[in-house]
Amino acid sequence: MTFRFSLLLKTALAMCMLVSVPSLARADDAAALALNSALVMPAGSALRDIMAQAVPVGSPKRPLSSPGLPTGFSYTVDATIAFPYGQTGTNAELPGGIDASASYGFGRYHRIQAGYYEFQEYPVDFNSGTVPVYLQGLSSPVGVTNLGSQPIDVATKNKILTLVSQNLFTLGGKFPIIISPTYLARTANIGGHGDTQLVEINGFPQTVHVRSAQEYLLPLTIPFVASPRFFGTITGAAQWNANLNGANVAPNHAQIFELLYLEFRASRSTTVFVQPSRLVQYFAIDPDQEHVPTLLFGLSHRFTKQTFVQFLGSTGGASNRGAFGITSITCQQISPNGGCAVSAPAIAGLHATQVQVQFGIGSPTVIPL
Amino acid sequence: MKAQAVMAAILAASLSACSGGGGRSIPALGSPAAATGGTSAAAPVLKLVGVGDSLTAGVQSNGLMGADVSPNPLAAAGSPFPIVQATQTHGFFALVWAQANGVAVNDPATSPLPLMKPPGIGQILVPQNSAGALTSITTACGADNAVAYTYASALGARLNPTTVPADLGIPGQTVHEALYQIAPTTSCGVPANAGIFGGLANIVNSESGSFYPVLGNFPQSTSQVSAAAGLHGTIDTVWLGSNDILKYAFSEGALPPTDPAALQTDVVAIVDALKASGAKVAVANLVDIIHAAYFIAQPAFPAVFTARLTPVLGAAAAAAAGPQVAAEVDATYGLGSGGYLTISGLSKILATLSVPGTPLPALTAGDIVPDALAARIVALNAAYNAAIAAAVTQSGAVLVDVHTPIAAAYAAGGIPVSATCCGFGYGQGFFSLDGIHPSNTGYAIVANVFIQTLDTAFGLTIQPVNVSAIYATDIYAPH
Numbered sequence: 001m002t003f004r005f006s007l008l009l010k011t012a013l014a015m016c017m018l019v020s021v022p023s024l025a026r027a028d029d030a031a032a033l034a035l036n037s038a039l040v041m042p043a044g045s046a047l048r049d050i051m052a053q054a055v056p057v058g059s060p061k062r063p064l065s066s067p068g069l070p071t072g073f074s075y076t077v078d079a080t081i082a083f084p085y086g087q088t089g090t091n092a093e094l095p096g097g098i099d100a101s102a103s104y105g106f107g108r109y110h111r112i113q114a115g116y117y118e119f120q121e122y123p124v125d126f127n128s129g130t131v132p133v134y135l136q137g138l139s140s141p142v143g144v145t146n147l148g149s150q151p152i153d154v155a156t157k158n159k160i161l162t163l164v165s166q167n168l169f170t171l172g173g174k175f176p177i178i179i180s181p182t183y184l185a186r187t188a189n190i191g192g193h194g195d196t197q198l199v200e201i202n203g204f205p206q207t208v209h210v211r212s213a214q215e216y217l218l219p220l221t222i223p224f225v226a227s228p229r230f231f232g233t234i235t236g237a238a239q240w241n242a243n244l245n246g247a248n249v250a251p252n253h254a255q256i257f258e259l260l261y262l263e264f265r266a267s268r269s270t271t272v273f274v275q276p277s278r279l280v281q282y283f284a285i286d287p288d289q290e291h292v293p294t295l296l297f298g299l300s301h302r303f304t305k306q307t308f309v310q311f312l313g314s315t316g317g318a319s320n321r322g323a324f325g326i327t328s329i330t331c332q333q334i335s336p337n338g339g340c341a342v343s344a345p346a347i348a349g350l351h352a353t354q355v356q357v358q359f360g361i362g363s364p365t366v367i368p369l
Numbered sequence: 370m371k372a373q374a375v376m377a378a379i380l381a382a383s384l385s386a387c388s389g390g391g392g393r394s395i396p397a398l399g400s401p402a403a404a405t406g407g408t409s410a411a412a413p414v415l416k417l418v419g420v421g422d423s424l425t426a427g428v429q430s431n432g433l434m435g436a437d438v439s440p441n442p443l444a445a446a447g448s449p450f451p452i453v454q455a456t457q458t459h460g461f462f463a464l465v466w467a468q469a470n471g472v473a474v475n476d477p478a479t480s481p482l483p484l485m486k487p488p489g490i491g492q493i494l495v496p497q498n499s500a501g502a503l504t505s506i507t508t509a510c511g512a513d514n515a516v517a518y519t520y521a522s523a524l525g526a527r528l529n530p531t532t533v534p535a536d537l538g539i540p541g542q543t544v545h546e547a548l549y550q551i552a553p554t555t556s557c558g559v560p561a562n563a564g565i566f567g568g569l570a571n572i573v574n575s576e577s578g579s580f581y582p583v584l585g586n587f588p589q590s591t592s593q594v595s596a597a598a599g600l601h602g603t604i605d606t607v608w609l610g611s612n613d614i615l616k617y618a619f620s621e622g623a624l625p626p627t628d629p630a631a632l633q634t635d636v637v638a639i640v641d642a643l644k645a646s647g648a649k650v651a652v653a654n655l656v657d658i659i660h661a662a663y664f665i666a667q668p669a670f671p672a673v674f675t676a677r678l679t680p681v682l683g684a685a686a687a688a689a690a691g692p693q694v695a696a697e698v699d700a701t702y703g704l705g706s707g708g709y710l711t712i713s714g715l716s717k718i719l720a721t722l723s724v725p726g727t728p729l730p731a732l733t734a735g736d737i738v739p740d741a742l743a744a745r746i747v748a749l750n751a752a753y754n755a756a757i758a759a760a761v762t763q764s765g766a767v768l769v770d771v772h773t774p775i776a777a778a779y780a781a782g783g784i785p786v787s788a789t790c791c792g793f794g795y796g797q798g799f800f801s802l803d804g805i806h807p808s809n810t811g812y813a814i815v816a817n818v819f820i821q822t823l824d825t826a827f828g829l830t831i832q833p834v835n836v837s838a839i840y841a842t843d844i845y846a847p848h
Contacts, residue, residue: 137550138616139628140628140631142624333553333554333556334555
């Protein structure tokens, strides 16, 4: 027990508590974009060619002398601009980004690829709404704060590296599948800084990399439709966290993600596509895996054989979290002036929606042309 | 709104500097944290570990001190105390540990207590003169207290800095804080009421000032429960929850009270963590906080004011004036028969009465407890005891029922230790000078409740404390 003889809490707590937090954000649909680029498109490209030969559709088809994975060296480079949507709560702006990939096919059955992708997003509910304010150690909130009163910059540039080994198999000599063992490593810049952040996890303040992760994946991609106009694949993958850290120290069981891709070729140079998926993400801030239903959709147009533009919409958010963005703020230490010297937000799931425009050159494996 | 905008700017500026920083591993709730500095003072017969607040720590008279100050520096000014007595060695945990192990707890070489150097942590109260006015021999943020807020220097506040203590009670901590507090939340010298969190600084300053001196032998960012788990005690005592009530009471209800369900969840988590470390766990329930001497019930006002005015006015005049003052206090502060005045409020009123013609002072949170708040405190106290009982059942711990015998004694008007002791009113022997924490005799009575329960539940043969012998030298008890 302890006591003090005089307190003026009532006045202090009657005030609306204005508390701000440092920049941070974390996962939503960036991984879907990376997987699209690193897995779906290369696999789909090969499958499309194979299916064009294996499954006659009645329209003139392209003769293939050696159906299989592309051989030799190929590359792509593009620059992107992006625009956020949703309850960002501020005049959110996103930085530009670049993507680059290079691949080499050793033959029709085996190909390796390395890719680097930057995806921009601005997650919602970091700068809007009212959340409770806690003092570390006390179980009841001591006030509330309006997140919109002190907007923070959570413009996020995800940086994703993928290393993929693509392997083509044909079942019964007719039905092609592609198995692509993959290593994925990601980090991010948030608000122009790194992704290291003090956050409140399970009642304790922890400094973690909120958007860094490393994963192993074992995807299997199969076609489900192939015609002159339509082409689609289904990808399922076992996925493991390659680096247990932070709060994410739960038993590292394999998680399954599912991804469906469907494209419509409007012309020889223009394609419309949609990609619903359910991804799994492991961040240091997540006590357990984050399940992220995601939808990608867009239109790509090729100007010449080596130049293209793509308009890409994407939206996604964690389905196994009760809320999005900042859900509370905990003051860790009261400053000498009576403010808060150190604070840590608690973060639930992330949700973001954005449109990205890509201008690229090279062999377009980044976009579904 | 302007003030809010200014505060927001201050907060934003302060917070912008706190992003980033070094990473560290995330502690599992209550996971054992082995001590990194020091060794156990003695190989005990029974490895007892104390988890708790100021009651477990052994606070008396608003301070925590591990050795006597002799002579009392205020004795020359008329203070009736020949010494300023150590507090920690008179706490209930110290007594239980000494009875169980037969080792002196006041020797820094053998003590299981984190003995604080005089003049101690906090501001220990001492009678300033023969009239009983209280003062302290230390300042709120003097050198002895300031050193305590930094991990690197906090053990400098200890008499036994290389001893890993078995008594981990941290004064001021709530149940939740025992689990989740891993660093001080205030620094020394926070202005009492500055800024948004200024009022809160008052209410969490006690646990902030004593956190590192108690847990300084463990890795930084260790909670009390994790430290206790790291000691792998044979029997761990847990006595927490009083501050959950006091923080609510002293904020005059402004600080939201701990939800009893949340308190139960936390107690279960504490017991689970301690049991996982190999300990048997005994959890104590709470005494009725509102019955502490610090709170003066409204029906007692006439007698209290009469007694306080007697030395000044004489018995006859005081007998007439006391009820009049009591009635004026009732009317001024709107206190009904269920309301309370605190010792703090009483002191302010008496100071005013010494100046004829001065109106009664404005009282703030911590000075009075209006009827409605008092009723909520009583209900909360009962709800917490129910939650503790449920948590004990849920977790398979043993309940130390401190509440029942103390409540019975309160109803009976006191505990007959001698012809003059011990009542529950201020200065009547059960409490020390702060009116909240027990006297030596009070702690001895509580220690015997623990000993009896431990003996019965765990088949031990710890001998009870000789209360009469402790009373005989108790400076806080009337003789």
